[in-house]
Amino acid sequence: MSATEAESTSLSGGLCRRTWERIVHERGLVEARSASGRAFRTLVSPMSPDPVGEVRVFTAADETEPVAKLVYVGLTVRAIGLDSHMVFAFVRPDLPVPHFTLDSVQGQGSYAFHLDLIPRADLGTHLTYLDWAHAPLTPAFEEVSQRPGLSKAAIGPRQFAMMSPWMLVHRAEEAAFTGIDDAVTTYLDHWFGLLAAPVPDAVVADVADTDLSLRDARNRANIFSPDVDHVWAQVARLVGDEAMEDVRAQLLDNEVRA
Amino acid sequence: MFKNFWYGVEFSDDLVVGTPKRIKVLGQQLVIYRKPSDGSVVCLSDLCVHRGAALSAGELKGDCIVCPYHGWEYNERGEVLKIPAHPEKGIPRKARIDAYPVVERHKMIWVFLGDLPEEERPPIPDWSAVDDTETYRAVTGTFLWKSNYERILENGVDIAHTPFVHRGAFGNPEKPEVPEFEVETSPWHCKASVKLNPPKPKGLWARMNPGGGDLLNRPLVPVSTTWWLPNAILLEVDLPMGKLKIFDINIPIDEETTLVKFIALRTFFKGRWADKDARRRVFKVLKQDEAVVDTVRPELLPYDLSDELHVRSDYNQVMYRRRRRELIEAGWSVEGNTIVGEGPARVEARVVPSPVRREVPELASAWNFKEVRSKELLGQRAEREERGDLPRTDTVEAPGEEVPA
Ligand code: FES
Ligand SMILES: [Fe+2]
Numbered sequence: 001m002s003a004t005e006a007e008s009t010s011l012s013g014g015l016c017r018r019t020w021e022r023i024v025h026e027r028g029l030v031e032a033r034s035a036s037g038r039a040f041r042t043l044v045s046p047m048s049p050d051p052v053g054e055v056r057v058f059t060a061a062d063e064t065e066p067v068a069k070l071v072y073v074g075l076t077v078r079a080i081g082l083d084s085h086m087v088f089a090f091v092r093p094d095l096p097v098p099h100f101t102l103d104s105v106q107g108q109g110s111y112a113f114h115l116d117l118i119p120r121a122d123l124g125t126h127l128t129y130l131d132w133a134h135a136p137l138t139p140a141f142e143e144v145s146q147r148p149g150l151s152k153a154a155i156g157p158r159q160f161a162m163m164s165p166w167m168l169v170h171r172a173e174e175a176a177f178t179g180i181d182d183a184v185t186t187y188l189d190h191w192f193g194l195l196a197a198p199v200p201d202a203v204v205a206d207v208a209d210t211d212l213s214l215r216d217a218r219n220r221a222n223i224f225s226p227d228v229d230h231v232w233a234q235v236a237r238l239v240g241d242e243a244m245e246d247v248r249a250q251l252l253d254n255e256v257r258a
Numbered sequence: 259m260f261k262n263f264w265y266g267v268e269f270s271d272d273l274v275v276g277t278p279k280r281i282k283v284l285g286q287q288l289v290i291y292r293k294p295s296d297g298s299v300v301c302l303s304d305l306c307v308h309r310g311a312a313l314s315a316g317e318l319k320g321d322c323i324v325c326p327y328h329g330w331e332y333n334e335r336g337e338v339l340k341i342p343a344h345p346e347k348g349i350p351r352k353a354r355i356d357a358y359p360v361v362e363r364h365k366m367i368w369v370f371l372g373d374l375p376e377e378e379r380p381p382i383p384d385w386s387a388v389d390d391t392e393t394y395r396a397v398t399g400t401f402l403w404k405s406n407y408e409r410i411l412e413n414g415v416d417i418a419h420t421p422f423v424h425r426g427a428f429g430n431p432e433k434p435e436v437p438e439f440e441v442e443t444s445p446w447h448c449k450a451s452v453k454l455n456p457p458k459p460k461g462l463w464a465r466m467n468p469g470g471g472d473l474l475n476r477p478l479v480p481v482s483t484t485w486w487l488p489n490a491i492l493l494e495v496d497l498p499m500g501k502l503k504i505f506d507i508n509i510p511i512d513e514e515t516t517l518v519k520f521i522a523l524r525t526f527f528k529g530r531w532a533d534k535d536a537r538r539r540v541f542k543v544l545k546q547d548e549a550v551v552d553t554v555r556p557e558l559l560p561y562d563l564s565d566e567l568h569v570r571s572d573y574n575q576v577m578y579r580r581r582r583r584e585l586i587e588a589g590w591s592v593e594g595n596t597i598v599g600e601g602p603a604r605v606e607a608r609v610v611p612s613p614v615r616r617e618v619p620e621l622a623s624a625w626n627f628k629e630v631r632s633k634e635l636l637g638q639r640a641e642r643e644e645r646g647d648l649p650r651t652d653t654v655e656a657p658g659e660e661v662p663a
Binding site (some may be wrong): 014017029 | 462465466527528529530531532
């Protein structure tokens with residue numbers, strides 16, 4: 001096992017790790033390993049003799065599991081003070097349950113995170129879906145938003161449009177960042193609740209006008225588009241265009257491509 | 259059971275300011291409480307010198323504890339400051355009880371039960387990993403065990419039993435051989451390290467390691483066991499997924515009862531979600547050990563090394579037995595500290611002398627609870643002797659007994 005796997009004890013790495021491990025644990029996901037038995041992808045960079053990161057991929061144990069794929073991407077380059085960890089847990093394309101995501105970053109001494117349930121239908125036209133999937137997060141969203149030590153992170157409206165209005169996206173001082181665990185737990189618990197019960201008939205009826213799979217593919221193409229999210233340009237500078245495209249490809253759909 | 263050691267007696271988190279707690283260690287009742295003024299912990303003999311009431315049933319008044327019976331007030335040094343029935347009279351010199359030094363370290367309250375001056379006291383075991391909350395996630399737990407603490411201690415440091423008693427948990431019964439040991443010792447501890455064959459991975463770890471289930475060809479797992487005198491142990495396991503450290507303290511309530519308090523650290527699955535599983539895993543291991551230790555006869559450790567058959571893989575236990583024999587010879591066994599109160603407090607109890615008895619020789623005559631054996635207690639001993647279940651650790655005063663090398 002690589003050092004990055006065992007000893008990711010930075011604050012940002014720890015938060016992300018505890019989160020995806022819990023999802024893997026509760027949903028019984030199975031890891032897709034590389035042929036050598038290590039992480040699915042190990043990321044290298046001309047900037048460092050050691051690996052700078054890894055991509056780990058988990059999939060459903062069987063077809064009854066609603067969570068189809070979990071992707072963790074970690075990038076750590078001490079020389080430039082970058083420590084970035086993100087996890088996406090994608091629900092099956094035909095189910096209207098939101099995807100879960102947490103991005104947890106430390107850079108140049110400050111922290112940042114985003115935490116969201118990514119909508120699976122247009123919220124402006126699907127109130128029943130909205131009230132079921134997202135609205136219960138409102139109290140947590142409001143409480144966290146006004147915590148001291150947090151400030152709104154720079155994310156433009158164009159990028160925001162791909163996510164949900166309940167996305168918590170903040171820069172954080174260290175003390176405030178260590179307090180984010182409980183918000184993650186609240187979002188996760190709500191999400192696990194959505195996964196645990198069958199989707200209510202009213203919700204199914206509400207989103208019947210949406211081709212869920214098609215919308216999911218298009219939504220993910222946008223979320224992970226280098227044209228929308230400039231993080232991909234940074235990733236490319238770090239690990240090269242080819243590796244960046246490979247990481248991106250893991251996020252676009254639920255296939256597992258060796 | 260030995261005096262002159264620091265005993266971890268309670269988790270720091272489990273003692274709140276203001277509420278006294280009764281504990282029993284080495285057969286002696288003690289009261290511990292946290293002082294309202296600065297939050298530090300006080301440990302006194304739980305035996306009021308007046309009529310022998312339990313101070314732990316009393317209340318705090320400022321930093322003093324008030325006896326529930328007639329309201330005598332004791333300070334943290336065990337001195338009576340007030341006798342409410344006679345406020346105008348002076349306080350008798352004998353109005354004092356033993357007070358024991360207390361240190362809070364590694365999430366635990368440690369009490370020094372003995373009368374050695376500070377510089378001669380054995381060290382508190384180095385549990386500093388417990389304080390490294392960045393690297394480790396901790397869970398704690400308590401387990402009451404109807405067995406002698408030394409048998410439990412020996413079991414805890416016994417590496418050869420894991421493949422059999424803990425099959426599946428971390429023992430691999432298909433490969434029970436214990437390879438060469440590496441040993442590190444000091445007068446107060448012994449650590450033995452080996453590389454063992456791991457069992458088949460299960461649960462979350464197995465799902466994160468598909469294909470890693472080849473039972474006979476997995477990399478060896480470094481395992482070490484450590485004991486510190488008198489009653490602490492550490493089990494360390496370097497699993498492929500990370501490190502596991504289980505510290506535990508086996509508190510001798512009396513010869514036959516042990517309160518186990520553990521702090522289990524892990525470097526993997528550090529989310530709160532995994533705490534329940536982590537705690538369950540330790541309890542499972544303790545239960546497996548309990549089932550075996552409870553069948554071990556005699557219940558108390560034999561005094562004589564040659565009484566049981568030792569093999570090479572018992573090294574750590576043999577070291578422990580050597581040291582305990584030295585302690586017995588040094589007079590550190592507490593069996594001599596059974597007292598009977600003279601004067602009004604007709605109480606039989608065990609009181610381990612505290613440092614103040616040595617520090618202030620002028621008070622030598624002021625101790626109401628002297629180390630005197632009561633006839634009754636000696637009578638009980640005779641009965642037990644007849645039944646043949648007298649603990650051999652009781653034989654400290656036997657003159658001229660042959661001690662086999
Ligand atoms: S005051 Fe304690 S017994 Fe009387
Ligand atoms: Fe054991």
